Amino acid sequence: MNISATRRFYQVDVFSARAGVGNPLAVVLDAEGLDDGQMQAIASWANLAETTFVLPPTTPEAHYRVRIFTTRQEIAFAGHPSIGTAHAVLAAGLAAPESGLLVQECRAGLLPVQRRNPGATSTLSVRVPRSRIVRFADGGDELLWRALGGCAMGRLAPGLVEGGRRWWLAELADEQTVRSLQPELLSIRDLAGQTQSLGLCVFARTPDQPYDLVVRAFPLGVGIDEDPASGAANAAIAAFLEEAGALDTLGDSYIVSQGREMARDAQLLVHLDPDRNVWVGGQCQTVIRGELRW
Amino acid sequence: MRPHRRFAQLDVFANRPGAGNPLAVVVDSDGIDDQAMQAFANWTNLSETTFLLPPTIPGASYRVRIFTPRQELPFAGHPSVGSAHAALEAGLALPGDRRLVQECAAGLLPIRVDGDGEARRIFVRAPRGRVVPIEVDPASWRGVLDGLARGPLPPALVDNGPRWWLVELNDENAVRAGTPDLAAIAQLTEATDAVGLAVFARCDNRDYQVVVRAYCPADGIPEDPVTGSANAAIAAWLLHNQALPAPCYTASQGREIGRDGFVHVEVDDGGDVWIGGQTRTVVTGTLDW
Numbered sequence: 001m002n003i004s005a006t007r008r009f010y011q012v013d014v015f016s017a018r019a020g021v022g023n024p025l026a027v028v029l030d031a032e033g034l035d036d037g038q039m040q041a042i043a044s045w046a047n048l049a050e051t052t053f054v055l056p057p058t059t060p061e062a063h064y065r066v067r068i069f070t071t072r073q074e075i076a077f078a079g080h081p082s083i084g085t086a087h088a089v090l091a092a093g094l095a096a097p098e099s100g101l102l103v104q105e106c107r108a109g110l111l112p113v114q115r116r117n118p119g120a121t122s123t124l125s126v127r128v129p130r131s132r133i134v135r136f137a138d139g140g141d142e143l144l145w146r147a148l149g150g151c152a153m154g155r156l157a158p159g160l161v162e163g164g165r166r167w168w169l170a171e172l173a174d175e176q177t178v179r180s181l182q183p184e185l186l187s188i189r190d191l192a193g194q195t196q197s198l199g200l201c202v203f204a205r206t207p208d209q210p211y212d213l214v215v216r217a218f219p220l221g222v223g224i225d226e227d228p229a230s231g232a233a234n235a236a237i238a239a240f241l242e243e244a245g246a247l248d249t250l251g252d253s254y255i256v257s258q259g260r261e262m263a264r265d266a267q268l269l270v271h272l273d274p275d276r277n278v279w280v281g282g283q284c285q286t287v288i289r290g291e292l293r294w
Numbered sequence: 295m296r297p298h299r300r301f302a303q304l305d306v307f308a309n310r311p312g313a314g315n316p317l318a319v320v321v322d323s324d325g326i327d328d329q330a331m332q333a334f335a336n337w338t339n340l341s342e343t344t345f346l347l348p349p350t351i352p353g354a355s356y357r358v359r360i361f362t363p364r365q366e367l368p369f370a371g372h373p374s375v376g377s378a379h380a381a382l383e384a385g386l387a388l389p390g391d392r393r394l395v396q397e398c399a400a401g402l403l404p405i406r407v408d409g410d411g412e413a414r415r416i417f418v419r420a421p422r423g424r425v426v427p428i429e430v431d432p433a434s435w436r437g438v439l440d441g442l443a444r445g446p447l448p449p450a451l452v453d454n455g456p457r458w459w460l461v462e463l464n465d466e467n468a469v470r471a472g473t474p475d476l477a478a479i480a481q482l483t484e485a486t487d488a489v490g491l492a493v494f495a496r497c498d499n500r501d502y503q504v505v506v507r508a509y510c511p512a513d514g515i516p517e518d519p520v521t522g523s524a525n526a527a528i529a530a531w532l533l534h535n536q537a538l539p540a541p542c543y544t545a546s547q548g549r550e551i552g553r554d555g556f557v558h559v560e561v562d563d564g565g566d567v568w569i570g571g572q573t574r575t576v577v578t579g580t581l582d583w
Binding site for chain 2: 019038263
């Protein structure tokens, strides 16, 4: 193996209408020849929530294969890495969508990615593996209530959902409650450990805003205090609302605002298709384009 | 249309990619305002991001501004070594130049370049370290030293810009196998306005003579992979005790968290500490910000 091989490298801002307001992702194209240990070392060194590696597909139905690493481990699927990888693949001309569709091969299987409005404001959405409600919270979930610190709650009881990974989801009373929440991070960390979940997501409906839902995500289970824009977590919220019969005010397509509390301003598009599958997506910006030598 | 700026992501104190401490460098930073610099340094999520600018002081080779994800710093070691590397690679300084002058918020700092190509080592003179006389409430130390096999030197607080607690351990194994109480370290460093605590041991190894680990839990960094300022502080403390292994030595840091960095330390005749090392260019490209 040629250890000084150069590979095309992108660092992409995901779920953002302009550079810097979304969730960054490092993408290594031409990843053939990197072994698992090297991929993990690159992801750890890059120090972003996720780093992805693009490989030729192993099945003719897929346009490309992606492997997704956090700084600690490989994961089967995540939303923002799927969207950002599709953006980099298209920007580099590695694949062309057919009828607007790309098929991504990842450890969670073959997942379609839909492109809309080709051009500067094009959006990409990925169909997310289905989440289900494991259970609703009750008075015995002390860590959850401690994490929420007695804030004003919304219509639904908080729930634990599972879709590959687990999240606690809690609807709060209104936008102000979500934006001003100062959650008890140690309780979320313990809650994540105790329930093998990533952590806690809070959300509220925002009837008078240009977006429909405000979301914050605290994935202490993977050592991150707050995530600026969460693909899979937003898909989990949509599945939770749909299973609980509470999508009424939102409909089958809605817009999410996330990240302002950490000086970002991400926007995510959530859509439920006629088969009630959840798609999550948004715009991406190429911030860094270059080569990687490892 | 925003300009495409040259960008590099480097591995500092590394003799191969991935062994050291990453640094993002924006080479052409003219026209990026303070807020946009801070936003980009937050977005990269690296411990530091630097921005190269034309010098404003006669005699300086280039100017650098250094940002963490949260704030601008007057000076830091690994960003200075990496920025000098980037300036040489980008042609902002001539490759034949063996001595550069870096303009940063802390003033003008001399840089020395040894060797060429991959073996090139870049040294920066660290701000002079001062041992801080301090009486610490024993309660603040509770848990910090538990289970650690201490070496001959007492714990000390050294200020060389940041303030570092330094604890000498008995031998290399005590440093490498130690599992420090991070909550206790966070309490101690917060109570004494220190950036972190570094443990070290003198050892007699073919490739290095000091082994180091640095913990900054109160700053959100449980363990730093390879730390310029902590190594400079340790050298100042060893000099203060006439306990330097040699005027020039090499420190090993980062193996316990999957890295393998080497910091080269030199104490000159005037008692100043220089820290240096090799740098690997991992990513080169353009930035659109």
